[in-house]
Amino acid sequence: MRVAGLVTSFLMSMMVALPGYAWGPDGHEIVTGKAIGLLPEPLHSLFEQHREDLIRFSNVPDTVWRREFPERGDWHYINMDAFGYHDPGKDFPRQEPAARLLYDQKKRRGGRLPWAVKDYYDELVQRFRERDWPGAIRNAGYLSHFAAESTQPLHVTKNYKGQETGNVIYELDYGDPNVVDRDIHIRFESGLVRRHRDELEKRMQPSRAGRISDPVEGAFRMLSNSLDHVQQLLQADKEVTEALGIDEDYESFVGKREAYCSALHEKLGDLLVERLELGAGFLADLWVSAWEEAKK
Numbered sequence: 570m571r572v573a574g575l576v577t578s579f580l581m582s583m584m585v586a587l588p589g590y591a592w593g594p595d596g597h598e599i600v601t602g603k604a605i606g607l608l609p610e611p612l613h614s615l616f617e618q619h620r621e622d623l624i625r626f627s628n629v630p631d632t633v634w635r636r637e638f639p640e641r642g643d644w645h646y647i648n649m650d651a652f653g654y655h656d657p658g659k660d661f662p663r664q665e666p667a668a669r670l671l672y673d674q675k676k677r678r679g680g681r682l683p684w685a686v687k688d689y690y691d692e693l694v695q696r697f698r699e700r701d702w703p704g705a706i707r708n709a710g711y712l713s714h715f716a717a718e719s720t721q722p723l724h725v726t727k728n729y730k731g732q733e734t735g736n737v738i739y740e741l742d743y744g745d746p747n748v749v750d751r752d753i754h755i756r757f758e759s760g761l762v763r764r765h766r767d768e769l770e771k772r773m774q775p776s777r778a779g780r781i782s783d784p785v786e787g788a789f790r791m792l793s794n795s796l797d798h799v800q801q802l803l804q805a806d807k808e809v810t811e812a813l814g815i816d817e818d819y820e821s822f823v824g825k826r827e828a829y830c831s832a833l834h835e836k837l838g839d840l841l842v843e844r845l846e847l848g849a850g851f852l853a854d855l856w857v858s859a860w861e862e863a864k865k
């Protein structure tokens with residue numbers, strides 16, 4: 570079981586990162602691994618024993634579902650700023666039916682990320698209660714995916730690749746080996762993470778905030794915090810491309826890729842560490858809370 574998990578995980582880590590859907594595979598691996606390190610016993614031993622499987626399942630919503638369940642595409646984001654709320658973190662509907670109604674009324678895509686967090690949290694509680702350990706590991710991995718998405722700023726905004734702010738975007742499709750160059754969304758969450766993975770993991774010092782009594786509310790805390798960083802991220806990309814004279818001509822990017830990546834890392838490295846730390850802490854809080862709830 571563990572060997573199979575290891576092989577699959579290795580194969581998946583070789584795949585091209587999946588843009589627009591998630592932290593790349595590296596991001597989800599990092600968050601899952603760091604969250605395991607924050608667990609108390611006996612959960613720590615159980616999850617440590619299944620580390621490779623947890624990591625594998627944490628990427629399944631991008632690698633497998635993307636192909637098999639394209640209708641789940643809107644589980645990976647929520648457009649907090651698309652509906653005219655003065656304070657979306659406070660005012661956005663917490664109940665999914667109310668949010669659906671809002672999306673229909675405004676005729677806008679909204680996303681269901683916080684409710685995907687809740688779905689897998691509830692499922693994990695149930696699997697723990699039934700002492701269904703393989704099911705618990707599978708759902709804990711799925712939960713990891715959506716917990717981590719909540720801390721990626723570009724997963725909470727309608728301007729998710731800077732298309733409304735004039736950030737440079739190239740027409741590269743998913744099959745293209747250079748797709749991580751495409752836009753700031755994927756340049757940040759996949760390109761930058763992969764390039765600096767070792768350093769990021771060394772620098773990260775995640776911590777738990779505490780027990781989560783309401784996973785939707787917990788998710789909204791992360792989401793509104795993410796929203797506060799959207800501007801900083803888009804601005805950094807813009808400053809770097811402008812300073813280097815990178816424009817809509819893709820050749821101009823290719824020739825300056827190294828300089829772009831270094832400069833972006835300079836500006837956003839700390840933010841990246843902070844977002845991944847927050848994701849790991851949130852995930853560990855969810856796992857522990859589900860465990861405690863199952864014991865009731």
Ligand SMILES: [Zn+2]
Nearest residue numbers: 590591631645
């Ligand atoms: Zn995703």
